Amino acid sequence: MVQLHVKRGDESQFLFNTTVDVSLETLIKEVTALYNGKLKVERICSEIPELADHGITLPPNMQGLTDDQVTDLKLRDEWEDKCVPGGGAVFNKDDTGRRNGHAPNQRMKDVLMKTVEEAKALISKKQVQANVCVTMEMVKEALDQLRGAVMIVYPMGLPPHDPIQMEFENKEDLTGTQASLQVIPEEEAQLWWASKEMQRGKKLQDYVGKNEKTKIVVKLQKRGQGAPAREPVVSEEEQKQMMLHYYRRQEELKKLDETDDDAYLNSEWSDRQALKRQFQGLADIKWRPK
Template identity: 60%
Template sequence: MVKIHLKKGDESQFLYETPVDTPVDDVIKDVTCIYNGRLKVQRLCADIEDLSLHGIVLPPNMQGLTDEQIIELKLHDEWADKCIPSGGAIDTKDKYGRRNGKAPNKQMQEVLNKTIQGAKDMISKKKVDANVPLTQATVTEAISILKGAVTIVYPMGLPPHDTVRHELENTEDLSGTQASTEIIEEPNASLWWAGKEFLRGKKLSDFVGKNDKTKIVAKIQKKGQGAPSREPVVSEEEQKKMMAYYYKKQEAMKKLEADGEDSYLDAAWADSNHLKRRFHGISNLKFR
C-alpha cells in the first residue's frame, strides 16, 4: 500500500493509504472526500460547542437583537418551548445574540464535550506522526457519534434553522463564509507530488513507480493555482539542529581567538600527520 501524507499548503492534513495501481481519479475522489469530511467534523465540533454553552440558535428575525428589542417587537421563539435539553436548561446568555441562552445542564454538557473530543481525536493530525491512515469510514463514524450525542441531549430535535441540524442533514449553506473557501470540490481538485500533477486517466503507479511500499508527501489544492511550493530538502527539526551545531562551533572559535593561545594546535584533530601515524601504528608513542 502506498502511503500519502496529504498537505494543504504547508499544513499537514492526514495520512492516506491505497494500492499502487489505483487510478488517479479514484485517489483524488477519495482524498477530496476525506479532506472535506474533516472540515465538516471540525465545523460540527465548533457548532456543538456553542450549542453546549448557549443552547439552540435563535430564529433569523431574532438574532442580534437585545431583550428590550425582542419585547418591543413582540417576538417569540416558539422552538425554545419545543427543543428543551434533557434534564432541563441553565441560563448562559450568548453575548453575540445568536443563540437563546438556554444551555444544557452540566451533565449533558459533559456528554457533548466528551463526544466532541472523541471526534477530534478520530481525525487528528497527530495520527500522521503515529503512522495511522485516515479513511472515509472513520470520518463518517466521527459524524455519527456527534449526531448521537446531540440526539441524547436534544431528543426532541433541533430547530430547522440551527446550524448543527443543517450540518447533520447536509443542508448547510456556507456561501459567503470563510469555511466555503476551504472546501475543495472533487471536480476542481488537483493532487501534486514532487512538482508534478497527478493526471486523471492514469494510475498512481505512473507517477510513484511500482513499489507498493512507497511513502510520499502530496499536496491537494484547487485547479488553476499552479504548482504548489515543494517540500524543503531539510526538515525544520533538522535545520534547528544544524543551526545549533554551527552556533556552538562558532562560539568555540570565538573563545579560542579571545584566549590568544595556540594550545588547540596540540589537539589530535589539528595534527595534519595524525592520520598517517595511525596507519603506521605509531600514534600513541611516548618519548622520555
C-alpha cells in the same frame, strides 16, 4: 501500500494509504472526500461549544435582535419549548443574539465537550506525526460520536435551522463564510506531486512507479489556484537538528579558543622527567603527611 502525505499548501492534513494501481480519478475523489469530511467534523466541533454555552440557535428572523425588538415585532421561538436540554436548562444569555441562552446543565455540557475532544483527536493533524492514516471510517466515527452526544443532551433533537443539525443532514449553507473557501468540490480538486499535476485518466503508478512501499508528499489544490509551492529540500525536523549541531560545534570552538595555548604542559606526556623517574623507580611515589 503506497502512503500519501496529503498537504494543503504547506500545512499537513493527513496520511492516506492506497495502491500504485489506483486510478487518479478514484484517488482524487477519495482524498477530496476525506479532506472535506475532516472540515465538516471541525465545523461541528467549533459550533458545539456555543451550543453548550448558550443553547440552541434562534430562528433566522430573530437572530441579532434585542429583547425589546423581539417584543415589538411579536416574534416567538417555537422551538424553545420543544428543544429542551436533558436535565433542565441553565440560562446564559448569548450577547451576540444568535442563540436562545437556555444552555444545558454542567453535567450535560461536560458530555458535549468531552465528545468534541475525542472527535477532534480522531481526525487531528497530529495523526501525521504519530504515523496514523486517517480513513473515511474514522471521519464517520467522529460524526457518529458528535451526533450521539447531541442526542443525549437534546433528546428531542435540534431545530432544523441550527447549523449543527444542518451539518448532520448535509444541508449546511456555507455561502459567504470563510469555511466555504476551505471546501474543495470533488470536480475542482487536483493532486500535485513533485511540482507536476497528476492528471485524471492516468494511474498513480504512471508517476511513482510500481513500488508499493513508496511514500510521497502530495498537495491537494483547487483548480485555478495555480501550482503549489515546492516542498523544501530539508524538512523542518532536519533543519532543527542541523541548527542544533552547528550550535554545539560553535560552543566547542568557543571553548577551545578560551583555553590557554600552553595548557598541554600540565599533561603527563609533556613531563620531560617522566622517563628518568620511571628508570629510578620513582614514578608512582606519592607524598603525604603521616
